[in-house]
Amino acid sequence: MERIVILSGAGLSAESGLGTFRDAGGIWQKYDLEEVATPEGFARNPALVHEFYNARRANCAGAVPNAAHRALADLQHAHPEAITLVTQNVDDLLERAGARSVIHMHGQLTRARCAGCGHLWAAPMVMQPDDPCPACAARATRPDIVWFGEFPHHMEAIGAALEATDLFVAIGTSGNVYPAAGFVREARAFGARTLELNLERSGTSGLFHQTRLGPASRIVPDWVAGMLGQD
Ligand code: APR
Numbered sequence: 001m002e003r004i005v006i007l008s009g010a011g012l013s014a015e016s017g018l019g020t021f022r023d024a025g026g027i028w029q030k031y032d033l034e035e036v037a038t039p040e041g042f043a044r045n046p047a048l049v050h051e052f053y054n055a056r057r058a059n060c061a062g063a064v065p066n067a068a069h070r071a072l073a074d075l076q077h078a079h080p081e082a083i084t085l086v087t088q089n090v091d092d093l094l095e096r097a098g099a100r101s102v103i104h105m106h107g108q109l110t111r112a113r114c115a116g117c118g119h120l121w122a123a124p125m126v127m128q129p130d131d132p133c134p135a136c137a138a139r140a141t142r143p144d145i146v147w148f149g150e151f152p153h154h155m156e157a158i159g160a161a162l163e164a165t166d167l168f169v170a171i172g173t174s175g176n177v178y179p180a181a182g183f184v185r186e187a188r189a190f191g192a193r194t195l196e197l198n199l200e201r202s203g204t205s206g207l208f209h210q211t212r213l214g215p216a217s218r219i220v221p222d223w224v225a226g227m228l229g230q231d
Contacts, residue, residue, distance in 0.1 A: 001082040001231065002166035005158075005192075006072060007183055008087045008094070011172020011199055015217045016063040016093055018056075022174050037147045046129040046142075053143045054126050057109045060091045061125065068171070068220035069097035075224045076100065078231070084161040086154075088173060088180050090145055105152040105180065111144035120144060152179060162186045169223075171197045172216050175204030184208055197223060 010020035021027045035041040036052040065073075076083040076099050085094060086103040092110055094102045107113075112123040112131070116138035123143065124131075131141040146152050162168065168187035175181040184194050184207045196208040197219050205211045212219050 001079045001227070003082050003084075003161075003164055004075075004167045004169060004227075005084045005086060005161045005165040005183075005187065006169045006171060007173065007180060008072075008085070008089060008171045009173025009180070010089060011174075012068055012087070012216050012220075013063070013066075013089055013091050013093050014172065014199075015066045015068070015215060016091075018059060018063055018089075018091055018093075020172075020174075022176060033148060037145075038149055039147055040149075042142060042147070050127045050129060050143070053109060053145060056090070057123065057125060057127075060093075060109050063091065063093065065093040065097035066217045068216035069093045069099070071221040071224040072171075073098035075227060078228055084165070086158055086161070086180075086183075088177070103154045103158060105146070105154055105158065107143070107145040107153060109143065109145070113142055113144040114138055115140040115142050155179065158183070159186070162192070163190045165190070165192045167195065168192045169195045169197065170204075170208070171220060172199070173202070175202045175207075195223075 014020050019027050036049050042049045076085060085099055086105060088106045090107055090109045110123055111120050112127060113120050114133035117136040119133055119135035121134055130139055132139055133141060162183055165187060168184060181204055184204060188194055194208045196205055196211040199215060200213060
């Protein structure tokens with residue numbers, strides 16, 4: 001099979017009950033992102049930031065993968081060497097659907113990180129500002145989440161995958177947040193075909209060779225079935 005890089009966003013997990021960010025009623029209409037998703041906000045009020053991510057961790061633990069997560073995991077199982085799964089999502093629904101080696105460019109709710117020594121460990125369900133780092137004991141525990149103004153994880157690996165891919169597919173992302181919003185341009189510049197799967201047209205739809213519209217739980221399994229049918 002040809003090489004495929006798949007970038008997912010909040011729309012992939014919307015039908016599992018995890019809110020998106022910028023749709024009507026989305027997370028950034030309910031919370032001030034400057035307060036809960038920036039290093040400055042965390043420095044001002046770490047308890048508030050932990051509370052926000054503790055609530056999201058609890059939502060995530062109560063959610064189940066939907067048909068779109070399962071279809072992507074099936075595609076990866078069928079062609080592990082060809083498929084690179086990159087996600088902006090901090091949930092673990094792709095993994096719980098059976099996907100492996102998912103590149104979490106914006107971090108993961110299930111991980112805690114020491115802002116002092118960089119040590120990573122499994123996040124408890126409820127994190128607090130005073131939690132000591134298990135490695136260095138510093139009281140500088142934060143969620144392993146990439147906040148606005150911070151550099152996303154794994155950019156080198158993602159860049160290499162975009163350079164080598166034949167097809168780039170974006171699923172359920174509004175194309176508002178860089179660098180992920182720029183991946184379609186990068187992939188095209190390296191000669192890849194590009195496909196967008198989204199509920200509605202996004203700000204970056206015009207950059208893709210093709211856009212297919214509909215809920216992820218329907219259009220992702222349809223697309224995967226078509227790809228597996230070509231085998
Ligand atoms: N199926 C497919 N797409 C959907 C669905 C659905 N059921 N529901 C919503 N969408 C689409 C919306 O139309 C929108 O284009 O998913 C997209 C969600 O966009 P955002 O809420 O902006 O989420 P995302 O693009 O993942 O945000 C990127 O912003 O705040 C940061 O770090 C956060 O990773 C996040 C980043």
